Amino acid sequence: MVPIERVGLVVHSGKDVARAAAAEVRKWAAGRGIPCVDIDVWDDGQGHRLNAREEAERAGNPDLIVTVGGDGTFLRGVRVAGPVDALVLGVNVGRVGFLTEVNADDVVRALDAVHRGDIHVDARMTLTMRASHPLEIPHGIEEMLRYGRGPVLPPPHVRPGMKSQVGWGVPLDVLALNDIVVEKLARDRQASLAVYVGGKLFASYSADALIVASSTGSTAYSFAAGGPIVSPHLDALVFTPVAAHMVFNRSVVLDKTQRIGLLVLEHSGDVAVSVDGQLRGVLAPGDWISVYGSQRRSKLARLSEPDFLGRVRDRFGLVDSAAALADGQPPAYAPNEPMPPDLAHPGPNGD
Numbered sequence: 001m002v003p004i005e006r007v008g009l010v011v012h013s014g015k016d017v018a019r020a021a022a023a024e025v026r027k028w029a030a031g032r033g034i035p036c037v038d039i040d041v042w043d044d045g046q047g048h049r050l051n052a053r054e055e056a057e058r059a060g061n062p063d064l065i066v067t068v069g070g071d072g073t074f075l076r077g078v079r080v081a082g083p084v085d086a087l088v089l090g091v092n093v094g095r096v097g098f099l100t101e102v103n104a105d106d107v108v109r110a111l112d113a114v115h116r117g118d119i120h121v122d123a124r125m126t127l128t129m130r131a132s133h134p135l136e137i138p139h140g141i142e143e144m145l146r147y148g149r150g151p152v153l154p155p156p157h158v159r160p161g162m163k164s165q166v167g168w169g170v171p172l173d174v175l176a177l178n179d180i181v182v183e184k185l186a187r188d189r190q191a192s193l194a195v196y197v198g199g200k201l202f203a204s205y206s207a208d209a210l211i212v213a214s215s216t217g218s219t220a221y222s223f224a225a226g227g228p229i230v231s232p233h234l235d236a237l238v239f240t241p242v243a244a245h246m247v248f249n250r251s252v253v254l255d256k257t258q259r260i261g262l263l264v265l266e267h268s269g270d271v272a273v274s275v276d277g278q279l280r281g282v283l284a285p286g287d288w289i290s291v292y293g294s295q296r297r298s299k300l301a302r303l304s305e306p307d308f309l310g311r312v313r314d315r316f317g318l319v320d321s322a323a324a325l326a327d328g329q330p331p332a333y334a335p336n337e338p339m340p341p342d343l344a345h346p347g348p349n350g351d
């Protein structure tokens with residue numbers, strides 16, 4: 001791995017502790033003659049937000065994005081890193097920090113490790129989408145949906161160099177690490193959608209929302225809606241309905257090659273489309289999107305081999321069964337010998 005040549009910094013500037021950790025990052029970069037550019041994804045100084053490609057270009061196409069904040073800040077960094085294939089290091093000063101890697105007091109050690117190339121690159125599958133037409137956000141809607149957050153992102157551009165193909169949909173410049181969600185816009189108008197897998201009708205839903213998550217996103221909104229926890233070693237699409245008004249309300253886990261089409265039915269209310277929690281468009285009856293596994297991966301910098309289920313246990317405060325604990329603390333399971341050949345698989349072995 002080559003040393004870092006340019007750092008882009010995405011900071012949750014509403015937090016003192018984040019500003020202090022960001023100052024450490026700038027100092028570290030200055031000490032090594034590495035340009036470090038702040039990326040304020042909330043504002044371009046002219047009152048509107050840029051798309052990810054423009055933001056990356058404005059920052060001089062960094063090869064490392066450091067985020068200082070929580071998971072929301074991390075997702076904002078991942079979005080900017082996507083078009084330039086940059087590595088993303090998440091410094092956690094957030095509430096959960098499921099996706100982030102290091103704490104603020106460890107930032108210098110982490111940057112040194114990244115610069116030396118002494119890290120694991122956790123290459124996560126991402127999602128992208130096509131749509132029946134370029135997405136739009138009708139005037140006035142964004143105010144209603146802002147919930148006190150920064151300004152709304154512009155609708156996604158059509159992917160550069162690609163034709164708008166009507167049958168397969170318009171290819172949109174979207175990268176989602178967690179999820180693409182369609183949800184009802186008005187409290188009293190459910191979202192009614194037909195769901196297609198690989199072009200074939202699977203079922204029609206009337207629900208508050210439908211989530212298409214990656215395995216990374218399986219622990220986010222999909223999890224809150226009752227979906228399964230899926231190992232990020234798997235390249236999967238997880239379809240989870242939210243409050244579906246029907247008997248069948250389970251999640252469906254699909255392979256990355258199985259695209260999921262969502263068509264808004266005639267009597268549905270309008271629905272919002274969010275990408276990693278950010279509103280990116282509004283669909284009306286007759287409109288459709290299709291969500292599929294992207295060929296692009298997000299590159300997450302890890303200081304040690306990721307321990308996904310350990311993280312689930314810690315961050316979700318998993319509590320053991322009281323009855324089981326009455327038998328005492330279970331022993332650690334860590335054989336000293338190398339793995340026997342009949343248990344090993346080619347390539348990296350999962351935890």
Ligand SMILES: NC(=O)c1ccc[n+]([C@@H]2O[C@H](COP(=O)([O-])OP(=O)(O)OC[C@H]3O[C@@H](n4cnc5c(N)ncnc54)[C@H](O)[C@@H]3O)[C@@H](O)[C@H]2O)c1
Nearest residue numbers: 071072096097098178179216217219220221222224276277
């Ligand atoms: N009911 C819900 O849980 C709900 C509702 C809307 C959106 N979301 C999620 O929020 C994500 C955006 O995150 P945000 O921080 O900007 O919004 P947010 O602040 O509303 O985050 C929701 C929570 O999800 C956590 N989170 C985010 N990604 C995660 C992941 N991959 N695994 C485990 N936890 C994760 C965050 O730390 C936060 O606690 C969306 O991608 C969506 O999945 C969750």
Ligand SMILES: Nc1ncnc2c1ncn2[C@@H]1O[C@H](COP(=O)(O)OP(=O)(O)OP(=O)(O)O)[C@@H](O)[C@H]1O
Nearest residue numbers: 011012013014069070071072073094095096149150
């Ligand atoms: N750079 C910023 N400047 C000002 N306010 C911000 C910034 N980033 C986030 N906020 C505000 O902080 C709140 C929490 O944002 P968000 O959920 O994205 O943070 P986060 O990085 O996930 O951290 P946390 O885990 O604490 O939520 C939101 O109301 C958002 O508007």
